[in-house]
Amino acid sequence: MTKLTRRQTLAGMGALSAAGLIGMPAIAQEKTLIVPTLGGVWEQFWRSTIAPAFEKASGAKVTLDVGNGRVFGANLRAAGVDKPPYSIIMTNEVFASGLRKEGFFEKLDLTKLPNYNDLYPLAKIADGFGATGAISPIGIGYRTDLVKTPPKAWKDLWNNEEFKGKIGLYNFANSAGKMELLLASKIFGKDQYDVDAGFDALAKLGQVIQVDFNLSTALSSGEIVVAPFDFGEIARLRKQGLPVDCVVPEEGMFMFDQTVSILANGPEKELAYQYADFLLSPETQMLMAKEFFVSPTNSKVIIPDDLKADVPVSGEAMTKILTWDWDFVNEKQAELAERWAKTIL
Known part of the structure; x- marks a missing residue:
C-alpha cells in the first residue's frame, strides 16, 4: 500500500475541492477511462491525487497504464488505428508526432475543450490535433x-x-x-x-x-x-x-513537453474529452506546478510568490521557449x- 506524504494528502484534498469548481457533468459509474501515465513520482501523484479528483468530478473510474512514450506507442501500433487500447494519451511530442502522422489521433473538437482557449500559443500545437498538457x-x-x-x-x-x-x-x-x-x-x-x-x-x-x-x-x-x-x-x-x-x-x-491527444477510434471518446479538459484546467495545472515544478500551459494560472523560485518560467517568459x-x-x-x-x- 502506498503511504502518502502530508504534501500528497493535502494536494489530494485540494484536487478534490478543485474538481468541484470545474463543474463536469456526471456520467455513469460503470464508465472506465484507461489513462497512460509515467511511472515513479508521476504514477504516485496520479494515483493519490489526479485520478481520484477526476473520478469524483466525472463519476467515472480511472485505470492507470504505467509506461512511457515508447511503450504507449508500441501498444497503439500493436492494436492498430481502428482498435486502440486508449482513448486519450499524454506523451512527449516527439512520440505524438509520429503517431499523429500514422492516423491514430483526431483533430480536437474544441467545443468539448473550453480550457483550450486559455492555453498559451505555445501549447496549441499540430494545427489543432494536440494540446500541451505539461511543460518543463x-x-x-x-x-x-x-x-x-x-x-x-x-x-x-x-x-x-x-x-x-x-x-x-x-x-x-x-x-x-x-x-x-x-x-x-x-x-x-x-x-x-x-x-x-x-x-x-x-x-x-x-x-x-x-x-x-x-x-x-x-x-x-x-x-x-x-x-x-x-x-x-x-x-x-x-x-x-x-x-x-x-x-x-x-x-x-x-523543453520537455507532454502532448494531450485524443484517439480517433478510442473506446471512451467523450470521457477522454472530459479528462483532457480536466488536465488543461487551471486547477489541475496548478496542482502539477506545485508537485513537479512544471510551468502551467493554461495562461490563467498565476504562479504564487512562494513558488516563483521553483517555477520561474510563466507568463511572458513562455515566449522564450523554442x-x-x-x-x-x-x-x-x-x-x-x-x-x-x-x-x-
Whole structure:
C-alpha cells in the first residue's frame, strides 16, 4: 500500500475541492477511462491525487497504464488505428508526432475543450490535433560553487574555458539530445535543419558526459559543472542542499513537453474529452506546478510568490521557449542517431 506524504494528502484534498469548481457533468459509474501515465513520482501523484479528483468530478473510474512514450506507442501500433487500447494519451511530442502522422489521433473538437482557449500559443500545437498538457522548460543548470563565471547563453558552453571537459549532455536517445542537436544547428547554422553545422558545433565541445536520463548524479558529484537542465530538477536539487542554479539562456530555452491527444477510434471518446479538459484546467495545472515544478500551459494560472523560485518560467517568459520540427527528426531518426554516435565523444 502506498503511504502518502502530508504534501500528497493535502494536494489530494485540494484536487478534490478543485474538481468541484470545474463543474463536469456526471456520467455513469460503470464508465472506465484507461489513462497512460509515467511511472515513479508521476504514477504516485496520479494515483493519490489526479485520478481520484477526476473520478469524483466525472463519476467515472480511472485505470492507470504505467509506461512511457515508447511503450504507449508500441501498444497503439500493436492494436492498430481502428482498435486502440486508449482513448486519450499524454506523451512527449516527439512520440505524438509520429503517431499523429500514422492516423491514430483526431483533430480536437474544441467545443468539448473550453480550457483550450486559455492555453498559451505555445501549447496549441499540430494545427489543432494536440494540446500541451505539461511543460518543463530547459535552461542551463550549473554548480554555483564550482563555476566562477555563470553562463548566460548556450554559446557559453563553447566559449567558457572553465567548462571544458565538465559539460553534460543528454544523448540522442533522449528527446533532449535531439533538441541539443537542433539547437546547435539553429545557433551555428542557418536554422534547425542545418544539422551539418549542428554536428560540427557539438564535436567542438570535446569530451562531454552523456546520459540517457539522469544528469543530476554527475552534477551532484562535480563530474560535470554545467548542462541543460529543466528548472524543476534544479529546484529539487536545490532543496536537497546542492549549490545549483539554472538560467534562461539568451538564445531561448527548449523543453520537455507532454502532448494531450485524443484517439480517433478510442473506446471512451467523450470521457477522454472530459479528462483532457480536466488536465488543461487551471486547477489541475496548478496542482502539477506545485508537485513537479512544471510551468502551467493554461495562461490563467498565476504562479504564487512562494513558488516563483521553483517555477520561474510563466507568463511572458513562455515566449522564450523554442519549438522544433519533430516530423523532420522522426524521418531522419536512424541517420541522425548514427551521426551522433560517430560525432559526440
